Amino acid sequence: MTSNTNTARNMIFNADCIEMMRSFERGSVDFILTDPPYVTRFRDRAGRTVANDDNGxxxxxxxxxxxxxLKDGGFAVSFYGWNKVDLFMDAWKAAGFRVVGHLVFRKRYASAARFLRYEHEQAYLLAKGNPTRPAHPIPDVLDFPYTGNRLHPTQKPVEALAPLIEAFTKPGELVLDPFCGSGSTLAAAQQFRRDWIGIELDNGHYRTASKRLASPQHHRAAA
Incomplete structure (x- = not known):
């Protein structure tokens, strides 16, 4: 990693996000959209796990x-594990974020069935400082198409993330995903002509995301 990460754009780094973000300038990112580990010891049907999902x-x-x-007046959207919301809320508030909204992503399938059939994902909208309200607020319930989790055990669909990119950023602004996985946030940012930075600890997922963002298909979608 020889690039100057203070000005790096449209790059994915195979690194620990905490160490990596230490090299970024304060207020250098316009928007954060991320799907961190849920701290639930997740294991899918194929036995795949998520790094650092076993601790908080x-x-x-x-x-x-x-x-x-994140810039002053900027937004962050973070997915979270519903049964660990106390840990996430503690971390968000300790960092200085204000909770300003909640998002529900409705599925047409159940990802699991225990006491209930779990047919949604959820995220909080967080603010740094006092951001300007969007001129056209998006709904707080959005569709969540099935990805098949082919690229990552908890892969998020680009179609569910795209409205967030469009609503909370402008063309040319910088989107960060510190837990970028297979690169869905970055693909959504690229689709709307936003710059992006991804950080991924797992080398396999890093290579998947790098290949995905370099593919001609995604470049055509962004053209």
């Missing part, structure tokens, strides 16, 4: 650095 030690430092690199 990274939560406070990671969101502290996200708050540092």
């Amino acid at each position: 030690r990274w939560l406070r430092p990671a969101f502290n650095h996200m708050h540092h690199v």
Whole structure:
């Protein structure tokens, strides 16, 4: 990693996001959209797991650095595990974020069935400082098409993330995903002509995301 990360754009880094964000300038990112580990010891039917999903030690430092690199008046959207919401809320508030909205992503399938059939994902809209309200607020319930989790065990659909990119950023602004996985946030940003930075700890997912963002299909979608 020889690039100057203070000015790096449209790059994915195979690194620990806490260490990586330490090298970013304060207020250098316009919007953060991320799907961090849910701290639930997740394991899919194929036995795939998510790095650092077995502990919450990274939560406070990671969101502290996200708050540092986000511009004043900027937004962050973070997915979270519903049964660990206390840990996430503690980390968000300790970092200095204000909770200003909640998003529900409705599925047409159940990802699991225990006491209930779990047919949604959820995220909080977080603010740094006092951002300007969007001229045309998007609904807080959005559709969540099925990805098949082919590229990542908890892969998020670009179609569900795209409205967030469009609503909270302008063309040319910089979107950060510190837990970028297979690169869905970055693909959505590229689609709307936003610049992006991804950070991914797992080398396999890093290579998947890098290949995905370099593919001619995504370049055509952004053209």
